[in-house]
Amino acid sequence: MGAGETRDRIVATADELFYASGFDSTSFADIADAVKISRGNFYYHFKTKDEILHAVIARRGAERRAMMERWESEGANPRDRIGRFIDILIVNQPKIMAHGCPIGTLCAELAKLDHAQHDEAAGLFTLFRDWLRTQFEKAGCGDASDDLAMHLLMRSQGVASLVNAFGDQDFVRREVEAMHAWLDARIGEAG
Amino acid sequence: MGAGETRDRIVATADELFYASGFDSTSFADIADAVKISRGNFYYHFKTKDEILHAVIARRGAERRAMMERWESEGANPRDRIGRFIDILIVNQPKIMAHGCPIGTLCAELAKLDHAQHDEAAGLFTLFRDWLRTQFEKAGCGDASDDLAMHLLMRSQGVASLVNAFGDQDFVRREVEAMHAWLDARIGEAG
DNA sequence: GTCTATACCATGATAGAC
DNA sequence: GTCTATCATGGTATAGAC
Numbered sequence: 001m002g003a004g005e006t007r008d009r010i011v012a013t014a015d016e017l018f019y020a021s022g023f024d025s026t027s028f029a030d031i032a033d034a035v036k037i038s039r040g041n042f043y044y045h046f047k048t049k050d051e052i053l054h055a056v057i058a059r060r061g062a063e064r065r066a067m068m069e070r071w072e073s074e075g076a077n078p079r080d081r082i083g084r085f086i087d088i089l090i091v092n093q094p095k096i097m098a099h100g101c102p103i104g105t106l107c108a109e110l111a112k113l114d115h116a117q118h119d120e121a122a123g124l125f126t127l128f129r130d131w132l133r134t135q136f137e138k139a140g141c142g143d144a145s146d147d148l149a150m151h152l153l154m155r156s157q158g159v160a161s162l163v164n165a166f167g168d169q170d171f172v173r174r175e176v177e178a179m180h181a182w183l184d185a186r187i188g189e190a191g
Numbered sequence: 192m193g194a195g196e197t198r199d200r201i202v203a204t205a206d207e208l209f210y211a212s213g214f215d216s217t218s219f220a221d222i223a224d225a226v227k228i229s230r231g232n233f234y235y236h237f238k239t240k241d242e243i244l245h246a247v248i249a250r251r252g253a254e255r256r257a258m259m260e261r262w263e264s265e266g267a268n269p270r271d272r273i274g275r276f277i278d279i280l281i282v283n284q285p286k287i288m289a290h291g292c293p294i295g296t297l298c299a300e301l302a303k304l305d306h307a308q309h310d311e312a313a314g315l316f317t318l319f320r321d322w323l324r325t326q327f328e329k330a331g332c333g334d335a336s337d338d339l340a341m342h343l344l345m346r347s348q349g350v351a352s353l354v355n356a357f358g359d360q361d362f363v364r365r366e367v368e369a370m371h372a373w374l375d376a377r378i379g380e381a382g
Numbered sequence: 383g384t385c386t387a388t389a390c391c392a393t394g395a396t397a398g399a400c
Numbered sequence: 401g402t403c404t405a406t407c408a409t410g411g412t413a414t415a416g417a418c
Contacts, residue, residue, distance in 0.1 A: 021303050025303065029412095037384075037385090043413070109213065113213065154349035154350055157352040158344075161345075162316070162341065162344060166316070197402095228402075230394095235401060236401095384417105391412085394409085394410105397407100399404080
């Protein structure tokens with residue numbers, strides 16, 4: 001097994017465990033056990049916990065960039081593409097209900113830990129913010145585009161937070177519908 | 192110094208530390224040091240970490256109940272009272288920017304820890320939800336009242352999450368204004 | 383590249399003196 | 401009710417054999 005392959009498996013596993021159990025609460029032993037390698041071998045690939053956090057954030061960024069590129073090519077117009085963003089709340093509902101938003105909960109945890117990589121994690125939000133802003137601009141929203149992007153991000157975070165606390169599927173459906181209605185009012189059916 | 196007084200100081204200090212640094216990351220030693228008692232004495236008052244978490248959640252609940260009673264007596268009408276809830280985002284902005292929403296971040300952390308007291312923490316959200324629902328009912332919103340309460344809670348959580356990540360004051364001001372406008376559209380200036 | 387063994391420290395928790 | 405001393409556990413991290 002090549003070093004790169006093992007490294008990838010470590011990062012993918014750490015990503016899942018950080019999401020499900022939190023960064024601080026996930027130990028090297030947890031990750032090593034899940035990957036089925038020894039703790040000693042683990043340290044061959046990553047010297048510190050911050051190093052693996054950095055790799056996990058980079059992985060999450062790459063995944064989201066790829067996702068937005070898919071939306072870009074599959075969506076016929078800005079409205080449909082932004083709709084795909086809103087629908088994350090439906091597509092990933094079970095995971096969000098169990099563990100919250102992967103980006104929001106990581107940022108919140110790193111803020112409390114006063115962690116140097118907090119801003120790096122917040123950069124994952126920026127990926128969505130910039131992409132959404134571009135879509136709104138393409139739809140002709142001009143200077144308001146960034147505010148609209150932030151507003152959508154905000155609602156997405158709020159819904160994720162409350163479904164994680166209350167576990168109410170109907171609430172999610174209602175709010176996703178309201179977000180689509182809000183979007184139509186600002187962009188129109190044509191996009 | 193009476194036992195009750197020391198206990199209160201422990202709970203108040205734990206409350207702050209849990210908020211600023213997270214539940215899991217705050218150790219008994221951290222709390223004991225801040226209260227200026229020995230670790231041994233600490234265990235006279237609280238046997239386990241779950242016990243002190245329980246006390247902290249109870250304290251947060253009592254504080255919020257008292258706050259809502261103040262709003263109830265000071266606000267001339269439901270609209271003004273609900274406005275006080277929205278304005279938390281302004282009044283507590285520095286703390287929220289640094290550490291997020293005390294309730295939202297605690298719920299999120301306990302969810303990741305699979306902690307037995309997660310639902311108890313989510314009950315703090317319910318306090319606001321029920322109080323807001325009652326205000327909307329008094330304003331004549333009928334069956335929609337609970338949905339409106341959840342919608343406001345959602346936006347409050349979303350703003351808290353993003354200001355914690357981005358540290359953007361202007362964003363908060365904009366969204367708080369938008370929440371007031373949303374409220375006026377649903378209840379009207381008279382309340 | 384992978385393993386075992388181990389050093390070292392912080393943590394939650396206990397025992398017992400005062 | 402408060403203290404010091406102590407323990408067991410689990411965490412990060414390292415050394416060195418294979």
